[in-house]
Amino acid sequence: MTHEKSFERAMTLAxxxxxxxxxGPAFLATAHKKPNASHWVLGAIGEMFFDKVGLFxxxxxxxxxxxxxxSGAWVAHESMKEDGIEDPWAAPMGAVIxxxxxxxxxxxxxxxxxxxxxxxxxxxxxxxxxxLRLGTQAMEMSxxxxxxxxxxxxxxxxxHVMPILESVGMGG
Numbered sequence: 001m002t003h004e005k006s007f008e009r010a011m012t013l014a015x016x017x018x019x020x021x022x023x024g025p026a027f028l029a030t031a032h033k034k035p036n037a038s039h040w041v042l043g044a045i046g047e048m049f050f051d052k053v054g055l056f057x058x059x060x061x062x063x064x065x066x067x068x069x070x071s072g073a074w075v076a077h078e079s080m081k082e083d084g085i086e087d088p089w090a091a092p093m094g095a096v097i098x099x100x101x102x103x104x105x106x107x108x109x110x111x112x113x114x115x116x117x118x119x120x121x122x123x124x125x126x127x128x129x130x131x132l133r134l135g136t137q138a139m140e141m142s143x144x145x146x147x148x149x150x151x152x153x154x155x156x157x158x159x160h161v162m163p164i165l166e167s168v169g170m171g172g
Contacts, residue, residue: 001083003085003087006079006080007085007090008138009079009083009138010075010077010079010094011093012134012135012138013025013027013028013094013135013138014072014075014094014095014097014098014101015098015134016075016138017068017071017072017094017098018068018072018097018098018099018101018102018105019102019105019127019131020044020048020128020131021068022043022044022046022047023044023047023131023135024071024072024075024098024135025040026040026041026043026135027135027136027139027141028078028079028082028139029041030139030149031139031141037149038152038153038156039153041149041153042153042154045153045154052124052125058106059102059106060102060103060106065102068098068099069098069099070095071098072094072095072097072098072099073091073095073098074091075094076091076094076095076097077090077091105127109123109127132146
């Protein structure tokens with residue numbers, strides 16, 4: 001893979017981390033079949049859900065901007081490393097891309113809501129769909145495969161949680 005193609009993919013994953021801090025790592029771990037992939041996928045699913053119900057503060061505020069930025073730096077570096085490329089600029093550029101995305105995306109949503117009157121929930125779903133499309137394209141996955149990945153992650157979590165619930169009399 002060329003350096004340019006690898007860098008483009010790494011920065012796309014960083015941008016996804018700016019939208020949802022677990023999403024870039026989830027795509028990277030899933031595409032490379034890492035053992036922790038289901039954890040990242042569950043994190044991304046949970047983040048999307050809790051974002052929709054308004055549990056998180058705005059991602060451009062410091063408590064969430066920091067993890068988004070760190071996630072972008074990490075995933076950009078790891079993506080390049082997975083491609084066999086050591087680029088000292090990958091992590092800093094990934095951090096900048098993730099932080100910029102975390103700050104600009106909400107502004108676009110607010111403007112679309114105010115100017116076009118599109119409900120924020122619809123914009124949030126559209127944003128998530130766009131993020132998933134960008135991730136599948138960057139990692140050369142199909143959108144259909146995401147359903148399987150999500151199901152597998154939920155089943156994996158269920159396999160870990162149910163025995164614990166049953167041991168305290170809450171499962172089954």
